[in-house]
Amino acid sequence: MSxxxxxxxxxxxxxxxxxxxDQCYDDIRISQMTWDSNFCSVNPKFVAMIVDASGGGAFLVLPLNKTGRIDMSQPTVCGHTGPVLDIEFCPxxxxxxxxxxxxxSVMIWEIPEGGLVTPLNDPxxxxxxxxxxxxxxxxxxTAHNVLMSAGCDNVVILWNVACGEAMVRIDSVHPDLIYSAxxxxDGSQILTSCKDKTIRVLDPRKGTVIAEKExxxxGSRPVKAVFVSDGKILSTGFSRMSERQVALWDPKSFGEPLTLQELxxxxxxLLxxxxxxxxxVYLCGKGDSSIRYFEVTDEAPYVHYLSMYSSKESQKGMGYMPKRGLEVNKCEIARFYKLHERKCEPIVMTVPRKSDLFQEDLYPDTMGPEPxxxxxEWFEGKEGQPILISLKDGFATTTKTKEFKVHKSLLKTTSAAMGHQHDNTGEVHALQKEVKTLKETVEELTKRVSELESKN
Incomplete structure (x- = not known):
């Protein structure tokens, strides 16, 4: 007997x-687009969801605590002229x-504290x-203001958002549609999966391929891939017989998968x-009504099935809360925001423990919001290691977020104002505000410099 x-x-x-x-967000018309992205992004302050919009594209951003029925007149972010396909909060x-x-186009938006009061049209x-x-x-x-975008033109672009410029353009690597990126x-490598059934590890600044696996x-359905611990790669895809699969790879020896399981x-x-x-690793299937989760370890079979969360209704998309937004005193180790046809429902993942003391083993220091x-500096070659924070005393609300500054907007407004002398007062006000902010920034920097000098 074994x-x-x-x-x-x-x-x-x-x-x-x-x-x-009553803790769900109700009466929301979630986008009907057939696109395999999350359709939802969350952080300790807000939840954002892509919604149906007539003539153009829109998404809804709600303060986390604004649960219940959402009024039809709730303002949206609606500056795109075509449907929105992906949204992501800045870490x-x-x-x-x-x-x-x-x-x-890609647009960057600033959501006012407390959420939107009027529709947001201008990025x-x-x-x-x-x-x-x-x-x-x-x-x-880890690098402040660096954004990657991938389009159906098979191109990956890395942007310096602060000056609105495309710094790296990777346009000769992918012969077909990019499924995930x-x-x-620490942001020193990029992982992409492509319709040519190949996953590639790229050097982001050179745009060159470090390793690839054909x-x-x-199967011919989309493949998604993510980095997991120790530089390994987990991919989800389909077999030739259209069975869903999950596989683990070691890019140092890309030959055979460490494990490949049919689901x-x-x-x-599977996202x-x-x-x-x-x-x-949590696998959320688009159109499924379940979330499967596995533990990835360094012993065979490497990807160990843990359990499955099942419900009656299928999911149109899924948002994933950063660690610093979780309730650590309830042993919550993950929280998903599941999009239904007409609502968004938070799903809480918990480790059952009797004690309500802080559980050190469940919450090692985690990625904080500080870049x-x-x-x-990053585009010039400097690496940035993650700055970790302790969750022991709860973290979500006490963080001072990094101020978002764009150097371009000033130039635009200035040149516009000079171009027509009889310009409206709105632009003048905007300029005065810009100048005031700049002055304050300079003062703050001068203060910091003198503080540092006095320390030394």
């Missing part, structure tokens, strides 16, 4: 739970969000450089979310 040994893991009993009805400033659209910056729709966005994890933990999944025969693309603190390197 007795199956159950692997010991503190995450074996993680369970998912939907919140009560270093909770009020900044990027959106990519069918209108070929802080508009990034133009793609010739087809832009369906993938990803902020650099993401950074590793035919990661034999089921559903047709929805992977990896948590480096716990080593858990470790500025955009121009």
């Amino acid at each position: 007795r199956k040994v159950v692997r010991a893991s503190k995450f074996r009993h993680v369970f998912g739970q939907g919140v009560k009805a 270093h400033n909770d009020n900044i969000i990027a959106s990519g659209s069918e209108d070929c 802080v910056v508009k990034l133009e450089g793609h010739s087809k729709r832009v369906g993938i966005l990803s902020w650099h994890p 993401c950074w590793n933990r 035919k990661t999944h034999e 089921d025969t559903s047709s929805g693309v 992977p979310f990896f948590d480096p603190d716990t080593g858990i 470790s390197v500025e955009a121009n």
